Amino acid sequence: MNLPKIDSKTTTILRRLILAAMIIGTLVQIAFPAWQNAMNWRLPDNDDAMRVLQVRAWLEGQGFYDIINHRLFPPNGGDVHWSRLGDLPLAFVNLILRPHLGLEMGEKAAAFFTPLALGVAFVLASGKAAHTMENSKIAFFVGVFAALSTAGAMSYFVAGRVDHHGLQLIFLVSSFWGLFSHSKKGAILAGLMTAASLTIGFEIVPILAIMISWVAIIWAIRGEAVKAQALYFSIAFAIGTIIGFFINVPPQEYLTTVNDALSIAQVLLILMGCVGLSLGAIFLSQKPMQIRFLALPIIAVLVIAVAAQFPILLRQLYWQIDPLLVRLWVNAIVETHPLTKTDPSVQLSLGMFAVIMSTAAIMKFIAVTVEAIKNPDDIHNRDVDNWSLLAVVLVSVTLMAVFWQARVAGQASTIAAFSASALVTGIYKKQGLKKALLLGLVLNPLMPAIAATAYKKAYPKKTQYAVGGGGTCRGLKAYAELAKLPKGLVAAPIDFGAQTLIATHHDVLAAPYHRNQGNLVAYRIFMASPDEAQALLAQSDVDYLAICTMSAEVGIISREAPEGLMAQLKNDNAPAYLRPIPTPSGSNIHAFEVVK
Secondary structure, eight states: OOOOOOOHHHHHHHHHHHHHHHHHHHHHHHHHHHHHHHHTTOOSSHHHHHHHHHHHHHHTTOOTTOOEETTBSTTTOEEOOOOHHHHHHHHHHHHHHHHHHOHHHHHHHHHHHHHHHHHHHHHHHHHHHHHHHHTOHHHHHHHHHHHHHOHHHHGGGSTTOOSTHHHHHHHHHHHHHHHHHTSHHHHHHHHHHHHHHHHHOSTTHHHHHHHHHHHHHHHHHHGGGGHHHHHHHHHHHHHHHHHHHHHHSOGGGTTOOOSSSOOHHHHHHHHHHHHHHHHHHHHHTTSOHHHHHHHHHHHHHHHHHHHTTOGGGGSOTTTTSOHHHHHHTGGGOGGGSOGGGSOHHHIIIIIHHHHHHHHHHHHHHHHHHHHHHHSOSHHHHHHHHHHHHHHHHHHHHHHHHHHTOGGGHHHHHHHHHHHHHHHHHHHHHHHOHHHHHHHHHHTOTHHHHHHHHHHHHHSOOOOSOBGGGOGGGSSTTTTHHHHTSOSOEEEOOGGGHHHHHHHSSOEESOOSOTTOTHHHHHHHHHHSOHHHHHHHHHHTTOOEEEEETTBHHHHHHHHHOTTSHHHHHHTTOOOTTEEEEOOOTTOOEEEEEEOO
16 A cells, blocks of 8 residues: 655644644643642742732832831831842733733732743843854854753743842843943943842842952053943943932931941942042043053052941841851851752752853963964954953852852853853854864753752652752642631741741741841740740730741751750640641641630
């Protein structure tokens, strides 16, 4: 029997249909669980839940400058010291979706779609940074692929991840993009993005400080050739910082100083540096290099003199936290430890790529420097400038992640991604596709994730507890029974404050924000003997108590106070003044009503 022949056109269509079906099927498999999580308020992190709550309160009429969460540690409220700039993306998507989906569904859909939209902006900015670095359209597509493949970066853009870290990555990449272009527009972009990042938060201040210093040092070296970059970066940075100050600080607090958010102290310090560099760029760019280098320490002394007027800047971060909380809570946060003290799978997934690319960036910087010495022209000088920026920042941030705090590993991975894109594209332009592909296999951001997965399978980690308690302690279902009860005040471990707020209508004592004074109150209750705890519960007018039996925090408190209330609850030995609330199916939230 002869079967009918299928022409090549039909075959092509079938192949495309099969490929499209595979892509759609994969997306559905990924998106459906994420959509279900958003609908159940099972968000990736506590800060995501708090961001939803902050935007909800704002859209319901809470003042622009009122960033207190009034359901946290009432009646004082909990200060999360966040910026409305970080709230804008989620608020904007909320306002678009609510008229079509209603308030509740619109809010949940916004939490689902906002990080995905920001993820698109991030990969496009990464592609543009790589393209500007190598001046090649191929670099753009390689940069997009590298960004999409970098787990340490893309984890900030998964559905439900509405916290501000994704925005900061976009601002960081855009700053590189602007500086790589060596143009007025690029300098303005970099200055504004640097200011925007500081407005949102201080997590990456060390990285930004290195980039700002690089702008000043390159001006001292190059002089007139980079005058416009130094001048326009300084002006844009100064204007952006002033705008950020007015966004963050209400008029009655203009003279109030803090060391963990943008205040008059940081603004005056930045303005002094910007004015100094601007004046230097205007009047000294044509002077000998020695004169420009003499100007830099003078500017630095003026900046230090301004900083000296604000002693609070010398205080360590998180000075508001009681030493007990530092020891039991802060020191237990994984991201505050260096990668050297984390699980090997974390070291592989978050550190391996950055370490490899740091080495590669140093080698590339040496190579372009040698080339510039042989052929001193603008093109090669630009390569030296760009690779010096990448090498210095990437090596510094990688060292910070490895030996200081793992929380900057995402930024290190991000910078490593478009560095790899530029390297691979450069090899493609000079040596062809085959060698570029071989290099791409070595400098592939997917490899660390594969290695980490293989390690986890080979050496599975078995533990009774999980950070945050795992999925059985998050979402509407986990808190369903507690949510049915009349509104009251809940005493729960710090890691469950935001989860309790978003999943119920209750108020809470504690949440993972260092300015919140209710955190110590909650810990004292859980560490006290049952009799002492009863008095403390009455003193704070607590109505309910809840713990997650799978939480690492529960284990830490129980070990610290083996005779305390938390240890008794963990061992199912609740005192008579706590009436058990039914535990929902599949939940590890054990809640109690305080008998008054």
